[in-house]
Amino acid sequence: MESVQSKDASVVTILDPKFKYEVAREPGGENIKYCFQCGTCTSGCKVAELDRKYNPRKIIRMVILGMRERVLASDFIWLCATCYTCHERCPQDVRIPEVMNALKNIAVREGYIHPAFRAQAELIAGNGRLYEVDELANERRTDWGLREIPQGSPEVAEIFGMTGLADLLSGGAGGTS
Amino acid sequence: MKMAVFLGCTVPVRNLSYELSAKRVAGELGLELVDIPEFSCCGYPVKSVHHETAYLLAARNLALAEEKGLDICTLCSACTSVLTEVARALDTDEALLDTVSKNLGMLGRRYSGKVKVKHFVRVLYEDIGLETIQSAVKRPLDMFSIASHYGCHYLKPSEIYDKFDHPEMPESLDKLVAATGARVVKYRTQKDCCGGAILGVNEETALSMARAKLDDISSSGADAINLICPFCSVMYGANQRKIGSSHGVKYNLPILYYPQILGLAMGISHEELGLMQNPIKPRALLAKIS
Numbered sequence: 001m002e003s004v005q006s007k008d009a010s011v012v013t014i015l016d017p018k019f020k021y022e023v024a025r026e027p028g029g030e031n032i033k034y035c036f037q038c039g040t041c042t043s044g045c046k047v048a049e050l051d052r053k054y055n056p057r058k059i060i061r062m063v064i065l066g067m068r069e070r071v072l073a074s075d076f077i078w079l080c081a082t083c084y085t086c087h088e089r090c091p092q093d094v095r096i097p098e099v100m101n102a103l104k105n106i107a108v109r110e111g112y113i114h115p116a117f118r119a120q121a122e123l124i125a126g127n128g129r130l131y132e133v134d135e136l137a138n139e140r141r142t143d144w145g146l147r148e149i150p151q152g153s154p155e156v157a158e159i160f161g162m163t164g165l166a167d168l169l170s171g172g173a174g175g176t177s
Numbered sequence: 178m179k180m181a182v183f184l185g186c187t188v189p190v191r192n193l194s195y196e197l198s199a200k201r202v203a204g205e206l207g208l209e210l211v212d213i214p215e216f217s218c219c220g221y222p223v224k225s226v227h228h229e230t231a232y233l234l235a236a237r238n239l240a241l242a243e244e245k246g247l248d249i250c251t252l253c254s255a256c257t258s259v260l261t262e263v264a265r266a267l268d269t270d271e272a273l274l275d276t277v278s279k280n281l282g283m284l285g286r287r288y289s290g291k292v293k294v295k296h297f298v299r300v301l302y303e304d305i306g307l308e309t310i311q312s313a314v315k316r317p318l319d320m321f322s323i324a325s326h327y328g329c330h331y332l333k334p335s336e337i338y339d340k341f342d343h344p345e346m347p348e349s350l351d352k353l354v355a356a357t358g359a360r361v362v363k364y365r366t367q368k369d370c371c372g373g374a375i376l377g378v379n380e381e382t383a384l385s386m387a388r389a390k391l392d393d394i395s396s397s398g399a400d401a402i403n404l405i406c407p408f409c410s411v412m413y414g415a416n417q418r419k420i421g422s423s424h425g426v427k428y429n430l431p432i433l434y435y436p437q438i439l440g441l442a443m444g445i446s447h448e449e450l451g452l453m454q455n456p457i458k459p460r461a462l463l464a465k466i467s
Contacts, residue, residue, distance in 0.1 A: 046369055050382050051379060081375050084344075085333075087333065087334050088333055101225045104226060105225070105226065116378050117226050117377075121227070128218065129217055131191070141189065141193065144451070145197075149214060156218070159284070162280055164227075165227040
């Protein structure tokens with residue numbers, strides 16, 4: 001950790017210069033250091049157009065500067081709609097949606113998970129899918145001449161246990177700011 | 178041609194008419210779609226939370242298809258992207274295949290890395306072909322004007338899709354619509370995302386993204402919006418009334434799934450294609466062909 005003299009509370013005083021290497025080691029984060037801040041990603045981003053909280057160019061700059069806690073505890077990293085428009089256009093092949101995934105993966109291990117994503121993961125762990133296929137849903141499927149879908153999946157629950165995601169979810173990973 | 182149909186999470190519960198029409202049309206065109214009830218979530222929703230879990234979920238689904246000796250045909254574009262990404266990674270990265278195989282082994286599954294994944298519409302476009310589709314049309318839909326929404330993961334990231342269509346200037350879906358005889362409507366916001374992936378993170382932003390396109394298509398003169406992804410349907414169909422009422426607008430823009438459009442053109446009844454089960458009932462549209 002490196003400390004920088006600050007004039008007021010809004011100035012970032014604690015930077016982790018190794019953060020960019022940590023992100024680059026994460027699947028999807030490999031190309032982050034190629035970013036030269038051209039802003040092509042943000043200028044074509046439909047989320048950024050509507051919501052000033054999300055600015056992919058700025059998020060990448062924050063990572064490169066080492067603003068580790070500020071980035072990982074934020075809710076803006078969860079705002080990428082994964083439309084891949086920036087991914088197609090980035091002249092430096094930074095693979096921005098994958099960088100956002102890398103940041104979210106690290107955030108989850110650090111105890112930060114957006115409640116919507118926590119809810120989705122828990123549903124999949126429990127049901128094997130995002131929506132429970134209950135008796136009523138299966139009756140409706142049968143009426144339509146479509147095949148019934150089994151409830152739950154022990155193998156999916158086993159996968160969550162095997163990879164450690166079940167522990168991360170039950171370990172009380174908190175929300176985001 | 179025989180493929181395993183991958184329904185994903187949303188289609189078999191919330192978009193039954195998409196599943197019904199896709200299976201009906203496939204049958205007519207000689208594409209046999211086989212259900213594998215053990216398929217689970219594709220892995221996409223947990224990719225941003227836990228990469229390894231997403232890859233293992235996808236790999237297990239690929240293994241289930243391989244056990245049956247079948248390639249995968251998907252209906253949801255997000256499922257298409259994660260299953261394609263993982264199938265390609267396992268086909269080219271031996272070290273990754275080794276690691277994944279060890280984990281699959283603990284589940285009593287094995288995977289050799291050879292399953293191919295394609296979106297249903299891409300199968301129609303590349304494997305069935307426009308010519309066969311055109312010759313199957315018995316009732317050209319020249320009374321319809323259709324605005325297609327490609328969505329994101331059907332085309333992007335383009336590096337995993339062998340560049341079968343251009344991510345910035347796509348044409349496959351418009352060509353498939355034209356093959357039914359319908360008029361293709363071009364509109365300014367055609368390439369924009371529906372916003373579905375962030376609906377749970379910031380509903381206002383997500384619905385504003387969907388609204389921009391609903392406004393644009395409504396003023397374009399289209400009779401309906403053509404969709405190929407169940408989550409886009411949640412945004413433009415299931416949420417259409419909510420988006421309209423929060424902005425004092427009354428949209429009446431039916432959403433259709435491409436196999437429903439094709440099915441109508443092939444002379445299949447709208448009941449068999451589930452058209453009146455769509456989130457927005459296409460009454461005015463159906464009156465045009467009756």
